Amino acid sequence: MSSDPRHILLMDGPDSTGLIHSVTGVLAHHHLNIIRNDEYVSPDRQFFMRTEFEGQYESAALMEELEKTLPAGIHLRINPKKKKNIVVFVTKEHHCLAELLIRYAFNELDADILAVFSNYNTLQPLVSKFGIPFHFISHEHKSREEHEEALLRTLSIYEPEYLVLAKYMRVLTPEFVRHFPNRIINIHHSFLPAFVGANPYRQAYDRGVKIIGATAHFVNNDLDEGPIIAQSIKDVDHRHTAADMATEGKDVEKIVLSQALKLVFNDRVFIHHNRTIIL
Template sequence: MNTQILILIQCQDDVGLVAKISNTVAQYRLNIVTMREYVDEESNKFFVRLVCNGSIDQPSHLQESLKDNLPPNAQITINPSERKKIIILVTKEHHCLADILIRHHFETWNTDIQAVIGNYSELEEFTKKFNIPFHYVSHENISKEEFESKIANQISIYPFDYLILAKFMRILSPDFVRKFKNRIINIHHSFLPAFIGANPYRQAYTRGVKIIGATAHYVTDDLDEGPIIVQDTRRVNHTYTVQDMMTAGKEIEKAVLARAIRLLLEDRVMLDGNKTIVFE
């Protein structure tokens, strides 16, 4: 019985890589349905995402065959988990969480939400309406180290692929980020670095901005500077009040985060240092 097989490869670029990959896949009687490749000429790196039809008893044999035909240290992934697991971290804002939970409820995505963890309890009742566990971990009256240790303990209960910061308004320490390297995804408004701190929409309104937006990115040690997955913007004008800007901003934030999550769940994002290659 034929099934769909996903192959992800990144390696140093070389002459004839597409032909070598195609010939190797053909030897296993796999039919290439889609093949999206990209070469970063600056770093001389090659990235490819293949979707094939066919059947294969031993993916490891195909992986070894590909390695034999690719440059040294090639990274090859065959059939990554089709139904990924996510944990969501929240504070008080509901718009991103609500969008994710509704999509999950109607099975828009092929994923399992393991739990929601919040440093306030405001979103607990809403989360439980979807029969998803909610863990309240307060950050108040304890050190940052103790708070993050408690968060990590809750996370450790569940297997997961990604931590989604759905407006989780706490800065994570480098130690915490390293513990979950390349697995933490954040959403923030795109006023940074122009309007940082409290009330960014009030600051933007006062300044008279004409474009607002949002960015979904990997979390790294550098605050809000991790590899970008998705960005989007929306035009505003002088008639927008602060509340209008906030409403428009939240709509963009949840749309951008949802798009980023979908791309990750479908294995369409490949990391290259502080950049991403996104095969949409």
């Protein structure tokens, strides 16, 4: 196995002839070895490509040659293949957080959990077992804006690449979301776009559904309507109460969140309008 560092080149923009050839030619010119290449052209003729390569290179020289070779309108970025730095937000439910903590402890998360934030101290004993800082920042007797200002002050210590809402049961304001564009990932206990908002399992039970599900998505300024990253479902029937559905749903939620994070942390997700392209 090569000891050369690995990198991921992400590219998107208007489709045109020869884009793949242009990129691979420049990488070859810099003696870089392509490990994997995935591409997609959308119906509206937008081109997306993820190229994983290895080798040593001079960043400015490589980017300059790529930009000269490619047509205008192409967006390029090169990320080192490394773990992402994240902060996890929780309220009182433990199942998604516990799944992330176990995966982190066994090096299966593709991320470093810098801290856990909560508006309750319920889950502090769990987090302390993993030696991760826990910040209890209460929302009581504060306006939503005051609470979020307190969150942002403490977040500035960590400068995370992503925020993960692992059953964080508060709606974030547009002002807060603005600080982390396409960098907040939420798990919703429903198969979106069905049953948005509160009490989705009661909504599902009342409708007599035969499947329940979970959706991981990026957070934007529309409640539960950000670009969807991953979803899954589980069969239920008339014997299931709303409480039964909620219990079954927890298993789906924690797996879907983990799947979505793996995709995002491995730089496999592009956002195009309000949809994701996953390569």
